[in-house]
Amino acid sequence: xxxxxxxDMAVATRAGGGFGLGLAFFLVVVVxxxxxxxxxxxxxxxxxxxxxxxxxxxxxxxxxDRIFALDFEDGSLDLLATAPLPLEGAVAVKAFxxxxxxxxxxxxxxxxxxxxxxxxVPGYRWLLASLLLGTSALSVxxxxxxxxxxxxxxxxxxxxxxVLPLYVPTLIFGAEVARRGAEGMPVATPLALLAGISLGxxxxxxxxxxxxxxxxxx
Amino acid sequence: xxxxLGKYAVEVISAYVVxxxxxxxxxxxxxxxxxxxxxxxxxxEARRDRADG
Amino acid sequence: xxxxxSVPISRRMSLWEYxxxxxxxxxxxxxxxxxxxxxxxxxxxxxxxxFFFTPDDFRQxxxxxxxxxxxxxxxxxxxxxxxxxxTSLIWLVRRHHVSALAAKAAAPVGLVxxxxxxxxxxxxxxxxxxxxxxxxxxxxSFLILxxxxxxxxxxxxxxxxxxxxxxxxxxxxxxxxxFALLSRYAVLFWNQGLHQGASLTVTQDNPISDIYYWPLIxxxxxxxxxxxxxxxxxxxxxxxxxxLQALLNRERMA
Numbered sequence: 445x446x447x448x449x450x451x452d453m454a455v456a457t458r459a460g461g462g463f464g465l466g467l468a469f470f471l472v473v474v475v476x477x478x479x480x481x482x483x484x485x486x487x488x489x490x491x492x493x494x495x496x497x498x499x500x501x502x503x504x505x506x507x508x509d510r511i512f513a514l515d516f517e518d519g520s521l522d523l524l525a526t527a528p529l530p531l532e533g534a535v536a537v538k539a540f541x542x543x544x545x546x547x548x549x550x551x552x553x554x555x556x557x558x559x560x561x562x563x564x565v566p567g568y569r570w571l572l573a574s575l576l577l578g579t580s581a582l583s584v585x586x587x588x589x590x591x592x593x594x595x596x597x598x599x600x601x602x603x604x605x606x607v608l609p610l611y612v613p614t615l616i617f618g619a620e621v622a623r624r625g626a627e628g629m630p631v632a633t634p635l636a637l638l639a640g641i642s643l644g645x646x647x648x649x650x651x652x653x654x655x656x657x658x659x660x661x662x
Numbered sequence: 663x664x665x666x667l668g669k670y671a672v673e674v675i676s677a678y679v680v681x682x683x684x685x686x687x688x689x690x691x692x693x694x695x696x697x698x699x700x701x702x703x704x705x706x707e708a709r710r711d712r713a714d715g
Numbered sequence: 716x717x718x719x720x721s722v723p724i725s726r727r728m729s730l731w732e733y734x735x736x737x738x739x740x741x742x743x744x745x746x747x748x749x750x751x752x753x754x755x756x757x758x759x760x761x762x763x764x765x766f767f768f769t770p771d772d773f774r775q776x777x778x779x780x781x782x783x784x785x786x787x788x789x790x791x792x793x794x795x796x797x798x799x800x801x802t803s804l805i806w807l808v809r810r811h812h813v814s815a816l817a818a819k820a821a822a823p824v825g826l827v828x829x830x831x832x833x834x835x836x837x838x839x840x841x842x843x844x845x846x847x848x849x850x851x852x853x854x855x856s857f858l859i860l861x862x863x864x865x866x867x868x869x870x871x872x873x874x875x876x877x878x879x880x881x882x883x884x885x886x887x888x889x890x891x892x893x894f895a896l897l898s899r900y901a902v903l904f905w906n907q908g909l910h911q912g913a914s915l916t917v918t919q920d921n922p923i924s925d926i927y928y929w930p931l932i933x934x935x936x937x938x939x940x941x942x943x944x945x946x947x948x949x950x951x952x953x954x955x956x957x958x959l960q961a962l963l964n965r966e967r968m969a
Contacts, residue, residue, distance in 0.1 A: 588890065592870065592883050602873050606887065609862040610894045613901040620905060637904070641897070652890050659882040668771065670778045670842055677838040678766060681784045681831045685941070688827045692945050696952040703959045710962060713969075 445529060445537055452541035455514065456507075466546050467553055470503040474557040485562045492561035493571060493622035499557070500550045500575055501582060501615055507546050508586040509603055511538055512594045512657070521594075525661050531654040539587040539650065547579030563626060570625025574638060578618035581642040584649040585610050591656040614641055736954050739813045743947045750947065754940030761934030769930055781839045783931055787938035789832035792860060795825025795942060799867070800892050803885035813950065815881035816957070818888065819871050820949030824942055826864040833857055852906045856899045863891045877957065 456463050477495050478488055515521040524534045554575055555568050563571065589607035593599035617638040624631045765783030772779035799818040806815035836854060837847045848854070870887055874880035
């Protein structure tokens with residue numbers, strides 16, 4: 445398991461692995477927002493939590509097809525499926541590797557971008573917390589979507605169409621935590637619900653993803 | 663004949679028109695696709711029967 | 716297909732008999748004119764009754780007539796997904812091809828129902844709430860349901876191998892159902908912060924009186940029967956398409 449994690453991390457971070465692309469995309473989206481809605485700081489600070497969440501979500505979406513695509517092409521996914529490690533476990537590890545290389549850096553970058561959008565000071569803590577929790581759910585749900593579309597030639601667009609509706613609950617609760625945090629309101633309820641979604645996804649989605657992978661490897 | 667729809671006539675009538683058009687669309691599409699597949703299947707089956715006989 | 720003969724006699728007449736494509740084609744072919752005719756009758760009666768012969772509501776005026784389309788379409792939009800969920804489960808557990816094909820056949824019909832519900836809702840909303848679209852929890856969840864339909868249909872269209880497509884879409888339907896339900900509650904939670912108690916639909920506020928009730932029931936039966944008719948027609952098409960493909964493949968082999 446550790447070896448698989450190491451290998452996935454190495455693949456993602458090496459040149460051409462697309463490691464920095466998601467972060468750059470996040471930056472560009474956040475820069476484009478003031479250009480499109482105007483430089484009014486009051487407006488920007490109101491929409492900042494939502495924009496940061498949406499930007500992180502879209503950036504996360506970009507790298508989803510890489511979770512399984514490379515391994516599918518070179519056949520190592522077949523090896524994984526027959527390995528002693530259950531496929532569910534392998535999926536979970538690969539989703540975790542995706543989170544480490546995408547969700548975690550995005551989370552750490554979000555406060556920096558928050559400055560650009562005049563995010564109110566009490567918001568930073570909750571933005572970090574909600575993204576830290578929520579991006580893990582995004583990675584696992586995304587792994588399911590990637591497993592569904594792994595054998596398809598033009599799967600990228602379809603993957604987005606399949607995964608985005610599944611992201612709705614996570615986005616709602618996550619952005620709600622960040623918004624309430626920024627407005628100084630109590631965040632306990634949405635935070636608990638977000639944590640519930642993340643834990644539930646982490647526990648159950650690997651099974652769905654592994655089932656889809658088995659069908660695709662048949 | 664037409665019922666008195668009052669000031670909301672446009673809304674009510676457009677709601678009915680839109681819905682009937684959409685329903686008609688899916689019915690028409692289903693029937694057309696059904697007829698097309700049936701025709702093709704019949705021609706292929708006829709071809710096969712000729713080949714067998 | 717092969718295991719049919721090994722089924723014990725006592726279970727011969729069970730519901731699963733209809734899962735045999737040949738049997739299904741026979742039965743559905745015989746039933747189709749009746750179901751279709753009844754659907755047309757109920758729809759015509761319900762809608763004409765509703766449109767021409769019901770009084771205006773004292774508060775909503777004549778817009779109340781939209782209810783005869785809006786409510787049945789919304790009901791079928793949800794029930795079509797539930798039917799797809801059930802047939803997907805049957806496919807995953809018992810591997811009946813008809814079941815998977817019925818789910819595939821139902822999806823576009825469900826999507827159309829959802830679109831009708833949204834469109835009539837928007838047209839109704841304009842005079843009643845003063846806006847075409849409000850991010851009311853109910854509207855929002857319906858929009859999200861529509862997105863799930865789109866994804867499901869797109870996945871069917873994208874995969875060439877029919878059995879792979881049936882498996883993957885079934886899994887998507889299961890997972891999607893869970894997330895659609897989660898979204899429903901998430902959306903309820905999300906909008907409470909904006910405007911309190913946005914209970915904007917008629918059915919919730921005031922129970923409908925008899926004058927509106929019976930045409931509504933007729934119209935709902937019409938929509939249910941229409942849905943059934945369309946699913947039967949489309950499932951038959953899918954079965955024929957499958958057979959066509961098999962014959963073509965055999966020809967190519969020969």
